[in-house]
Amino acid sequence: MSRALAVTAGLALASAAAADEAAVRRMFQAKLGAEARIESVLRLPRSGLFEIVVRGADGPRVFYADERASVIVVGQIIDSATGRNLTEERLQRLNAVKWDSLPFESAVTTTRGSGRRKIAVFSDPNCPYCKRFEKDLATLDDITVHIFLYPVIKPESVAQTKSVWCSRDRAKAWNDLMLRDIEPTAPPDCETPIEKLVALGRRLGANSTPTWFLESGARYQGAVPLEEVRRLLDAASSKGRK
Amino acid sequence: MALALLAAASAAIAQGELLEPEKAFRISARALDGKSIEVEFRIADGYYLYRDRFSFATESGGTLAEVEIPRGTVRQDPFFGKSETFRRLVRIRVSLSRNDAVKGTLNIKVTSQGCADAKVCYAPLEQWVKVKLPGGKSR
Numbered sequence: 001m002s003r004a005l006a007v008t009a010g011l012a013l014a015s016a017a018a019a020d021e022a023a024v025r026r027m028f029q030a031k032l033g034a035e036a037r038i039e040s041v042l043r044l045p046r047s048g049l050f051e052i053v054v055r056g057a058d059g060p061r062v063f064y065a066d067e068r069a070s071v072i073v074v075g076q077i078i079d080s081a082t083g084r085n086l087t088e089e090r091l092q093r094l095n096a097v098k099w100d101s102l103p104f105e106s107a108v109t110t111t112r113g114s115g116r117r118k119i120a121v122f123s124d125p126n127c128p129y130c131k132r133f134e135k136d137l138a139t140l141d142d143i144t145v146h147i148f149l150y151p152v153i154k155p156e157s158v159a160q161t162k163s164v165w166c167s168r169d170r171a172k173a174w175n176d177l178m179l180r181d182i183e184p185t186a187p188p189d190c191e192t193p194i195e196k197l198v199a200l201g202r203r204l205g206a207n208s209t210p211t212w213f214l215e216s217g218a219r220y221q222g223a224v225p226l227e228e229v230r231r232l233l234d235a236a237s238s239k240g241r242k
Numbered sequence: 243m244a245l246a247l248l249a250a251a252s253a254a255i256a257q258g259e260l261l262e263p264e265k266a267f268r269i270s271a272r273a274l275d276g277k278s279i280e281v282e283f284r285i286a287d288g289y290y291l292y293r294d295r296f297s298f299a300t301e302s303g304g305t306l307a308e309v310e311i312p313r314g315t316v317r318q319d320p321f322f323g324k325s326e327t328f329r330r331l332v333r334i335r336v337s338l339s340r341n342d343a344v345k346g347t348l349n350i351k352v353t354s355q356g357c358a359d360a361k362v363c364y365a366p367l368e369q370w371v372k373v374k375l376p377g378g379k380s381r
Contacts, residue, residue: 124363126363127357127362127363128357128363129357129360129361129362129363130363132360152365152366153355153363153365153366207262207263207364207365208260208263208358208362208363208364208365209362209363209365210362211362221260221361221362222260222358222360222361222362223360223361223362
């Protein structure tokens with residue numbers, strides 16, 4: 001009897017929370033306008049806040065609001081007990097891709113050693129930080145580097161990346177360009193996947209380069225310091241394996 | 243406790259999220275007189291814009307040729323070679339054609355491109371600004 005009561009009470013609580021989430025969603029939608037795509041509304045435990053995920057053209061955004069949506073927080077939430085940045089972790093998951101869904105047949109791939117650790121990079125030859133990042137990656141062993149040619153930074157990047165794709169040895173042509181500043185020489189007139197890659201990158205919200213993904217599906221931006229990259233690669237590849 | 247929390251929060255910001263380009267490069271515009279406007283970019287700390295990557299166009303697709311971009315800081319980039327860049331603030335004066343100047347209100351498409359220090363370069367960013375021109379001065 002008392003058990004049945006407890007279950008009922010639990011259900012009542014759960015449906016109250018769901019009702020609150022629906023209410024927050026309605027209020028938030030009204031504030032954002034009808035065309036905004038609200039992906040989810042979740043009550044955060046302990047904080048009295050709701051998390052609202054909005055999916056825009058350039059990827060997901062996370063907001064927080066009280067139960068009346070009378071204040072909206074645009075910022076990051078830190079768990080004060082553990083110091084973890086909950087917002088960043090959430091965005092990381094929201095931005096994740098399915099690794100196996102990436103079109104590796106359209107990548108320029110370099111493998112060193114066992115190739116155990118895997119990374120996929122959207123890269124432009126006229127992005128200085130892409131060059132720095134790839135120079136760092138070139139020092140790592142046991143790695144597979146998939147480059148998705150992503151000529152979005154300068155107009156001349158298009159011809160350069162096409163020439164790389166049309167080279168007999170694509171990996172050599174690309175690495176010569178990025179690591180040694182040797183321009184590719186093949187005429188850029190073969191069939192290439194580059195337009196498709198640019199469309200894919202835009203769909204994934206890669207509005208800057210380098211944007212990169214690990215086997216876990218997690219997405220990162222920028223020339224992150226080598227030590228950090230090494231740590232992330234090891235963590236993602238041990239998780240991805242199993 | 244409070245200190246640890248502050249440290250965690252600032253560490254999160256330090257390594258954390260890159261700004262969306264619209265936030266890194268905040269644009270605004272105003273009319274200077276009946277036939278010229280000023281476009282202003284407020285550039286977040288740690289971000290910069292390239293001088294040779296600006297372009298301006300009207301709604302009808304016409305380019306605005308008379309653009310006065312101040313000199314930037316010449317930067318010798320180990321990877322990118324020599325380039326002229328702006329930090330913090332740049333104001334660009336754009337002269338309007340007679341046709342555009344009589345319109346009263348003008349929508350202008352501004353394309354810019356920049357990078358975040360030691361992190362990423364952004365794809366060219368297109369932003370629209372709306373400027374009200376003072377009436378009556380259009381001749």
